Amino acid sequence: MLPELTATRYVTPLKEGGSLPGIVEADDDGTYVLKFRGAGQGLKVLVAEVIVAGLARLLEVPVPDLAVVHLDPRIAKYEADEEVQDLLTASVGTNLGVDFLPGSLGYDGSCPPDADLAERIVWLDALTANIDRTWSNPNLLVWHGRTWAIDHGAALYFHHSWPSRPPAPERFAAQPFDASRHVLRDVAGDVARRHDELAARLTPQAVEGVVADVPEEWLEPTAELADAPSVRAAYALMLRARLDGPLTWLPAGVAA
Incomplete structure (x- = not known):
């Protein structure tokens, strides 16, 4: 099973993504690209990410580690960008965290x-x-x-x-x-x-x-x-x- 973490801080959005993924810090002291349940086509995109990444590992295709990341509703209150705040509010609960590869x-x-x-x-x-x-x-x-292969939604x-x-x-x-x-x-x-x-x-x-x-x-x-x-x-x-x-x-x- 995927490890379960809790987001402790929303850092910044990744504006180039159509579904507006964001960088978050989690309670394992790691940094993750968060794929939101409230974005784009919803939960099915997260499902595709998990399944394809799992198949990739079996084929020895490098993919970042994944985690289930819980998003607390309080995090949205401190986000000034209204679009991002709406996304965070719509994504309270479990989301998909993709290990951030610094310097990639x-x-x-x-x-x-x-x-x-x-x-x-x-x-x-x-x-x-x-x-x-x-x-x-x-x-x-x-x-x-x-x-490294990423983004399989x-x-x-x-x-x-x-x-x-x-x-x-x-x-x-x-x-x-x-x-x-x-x-x-x-x-x-x-x-x-x-x-x-x-x-x-x-x-x-x-x-x-x-x-x-x-x-x-x-x-x-x-x-x-x-x-x-x-x-x-x-x-x-x-x-x-x-x-x-x-x-x-x-x-x-x-x-x-």
Whole structure:
């Protein structure tokens, strides 16, 4: 399970993020980028962050550590920016903390990862249908000479349809992934040839373990998915369908 912390101070917003994440200090003396439950598309973005980061660790893709961070309503009272104050007020309770990497730099291609890591990142993005890793928004950091993958909220798009439609694993399994605009397309080799090796790391038990890390209160039941265990099972089912299906989602060749 993710560690549980309490925010002790709101430091500053990260204005470049569309959902206005912020830097907070927590009671473990750590500093975190806080992804707010009251921002953007709500809890499903936090769920995607936890699941994709968990899969990344199984693939040995560097990602920052995560924590569940409790936000006290008193913190909002001391924020002068009205927009930020509204966001803090709407996010009282549990939010997602992403370990802040001090001194990290946004990826600009000047210090690319090796082909092995690039292929693992592209394969992960293809598996989870993460379209948000392009040159317009790389969602990669360079820290201590390594490439770190961040910001996975746009992945697992299928869960945004669950309030109105039941899970459709066959449809997700067959959905192709277009890697032509991926920020690492010129660094990675043929990603398809890595499938068997990488998929072997994502056993049913491993995938279920990743999904189990999502806090229960972030899992939103629907008419088709009556409770949190049903929602967890649906995420695992969708990912297994992609892993075990026809593999039409795999980028056939990425390098130019």
